[in-house]
Amino acid sequence: MKPKANISEFRRALMRVVLLTPWDQKCGNAEYSKHLVTGFSDEVEIFPIDLPNLMGTRRSFGDKYKLHKDFRRILQKINEIDPDIVHIQHEFVFFGSGTSRSCVNFDWFTKRLRHPFVVTMHTLPVKLLNPDKRKLLRRIDPRRLISRFHLIRAMERARGVILHSQSTQRVLMQATKSLSDKISVCPLPIGKVEGTSAGIYTKQASDVWLTIIGFVSRYKGHLSAVELLSHLPNNFKLVIAGGFHPKEGNPEAYWSSILSKADQLNLSDRILFTDFIKTKAEQSYYMERTDAFLLPYQEVGQSGSAVLADCMAYNVPIITSDAMSMIVYRTESDTCFSSSILFSSTQESYRQTDAQREVFDFSLAASQLERLFAAMQDQNSVQRKHRKTVQTRFSLEETCSRHLRIYNDVLGGKASGRN
Structure with missing residues (x-):
């Protein structure tokens, strides 16, 4: 007689992916992540965890400690889920109210992340990574150099770095060669927005x-x-x-x-x-x-x-x-x-x-x-x-297939970089 399948063992057979994004908030990054999740096959089990979004907030005394407390809770959730891989949907406002503080916090967070992770960099500040050579003061600005150091070090800890364009790939490659075998270019998926609803304006025939x-x-x-x-x-x-x-x-x-x-x-x-x-x-x-x-x-x-x-x-x-x-x-x-x-x-x-x-x-x-x-x-x-x-x-199906290949390469110990 064939033994009954253990449900917990079956679920563990799936690839477990923690997705970090402001999942519960009104945010373009979260909308993209939710769209991406709909295209994954049954081979993947997604666990979304809500990231803070500090856009429009002002710094105040104690912000650093409050944010680190939030990040520790997120790290604890990740450890409880025990995923195969963590996927960070990165924007600078998710890790700090300013670029400098964000880079430091991102470095702090990835240092304490105990599971393999990949990061999608939705924005890369060109002036931070590769400032104009004619602007000497900007190039030697200590704040810029420190921010750049923390940002690159955090990305170096990742098993894979996903970018959406070859233009931003060149920006990152000019900044450092240490990530060359980790970078993958994966454009955002294309698909019609579904649904029928009436708008507040009616289009006239001549409009x-x-x-x-x-x-x-x-x-x-x-x-x-x-x-x-x-x-x-x-x-x-x-x-x-x-x-x-x-x-x-x-x-x-x-x-x-x-x-x-x-x-x-x-x-x-x-x-x-x-x-x-x-x-x-x-x-x-x-x-x-x-x-x-x-x-x-x-x-x-x-x-x-x-x-x-x-x-x-x-x-x-x-x-x-x-x-x-x-x-x-x-x-x-x-x-x-x-x-x-x-x-x-x-x-x-x-x-x-x-x-x-x-x-x-x-x-x-x-x-x-x-x-x-x-x-x-x-x-x-x-x-x-x-x-x-x-x-x-660049359909949703193709984009999700690219992500799965990156995940499998990471879990297989290979360099994830591919275009």
Whole structure:
């Protein structure tokens, strides 16, 4: 007679993965992680653990000790689960309210992590890792050198470092050669946002909707989108589908600057604000009706963009800036025209003076946009073919397969680096 299977032994036969991200909070990182989890097969058992998110918080006396207490609780949970591998979805605000403190805390945390781990670096600060050689004071700044040391040492403890683009891979390789055999490039997965829901706006037959999806944050370049709208016909509408990030400091100031620009250009009847998108179904409503997506992002060191990944699932023009995170899917010969760069990542930089910002020809961008509409409607155009290739090559299934290979390489004692 065949003995009954022991349920606990069966569950232990699965690969046990602890996933560290702000799982229980409103956060793009957490949304990405939840999307990723849906694509894993039955071979993996996922244990999400909520990380703190210190975005928008101010430092105060005792913060370090409170945070370390939280991290000790997380480490205890990990030890209780006893996973095969820990996967850290890293953002600097998860480990400290400032970059310097975050790097030190990340080093402190990984030193005490007793299980094999991989880390996905969603953002890499270029100026911290590879400052401009012409700026001597920045290069020898003790705070920068200390932060850089702690950040690299923490990543060296990882069995694998996952990045979303070849651009950020080059940034990290220029900073240190010690991670060369650990780095894997794994772009964010592409897939349509599912669901049906009514939005607060109804699209008229003659309307052309240009949409910016996601939180209204400074680096997303809404002012450039408003400027572009002023050079387009009156039936073009700008849909700003999102609200303030719940943890961004002083978001009203940026919101006010968008309204001011719209007032100056007399565009108040052509800009549609949806406020905070509460559900995936509501997000789907606007994405399904969009004629072109706008992503005029500023360069902030992002390794990839979940918003760009969502937009890639649709067969309409995607207009981006030249920021590193915007060319993730354009590095191969059969995908390089899957989106189009019509914005500059320095045009609206809130970290630069007016004299440093690049002069940009919005009227030229407007004329190019109208040509892109025709190209994306043609099934045989290069743009349409490249978009289809991206949708297949970077599907959720393919992305999860890449992660599983990395996990298996780590557990097998091999170097995890692969592209």
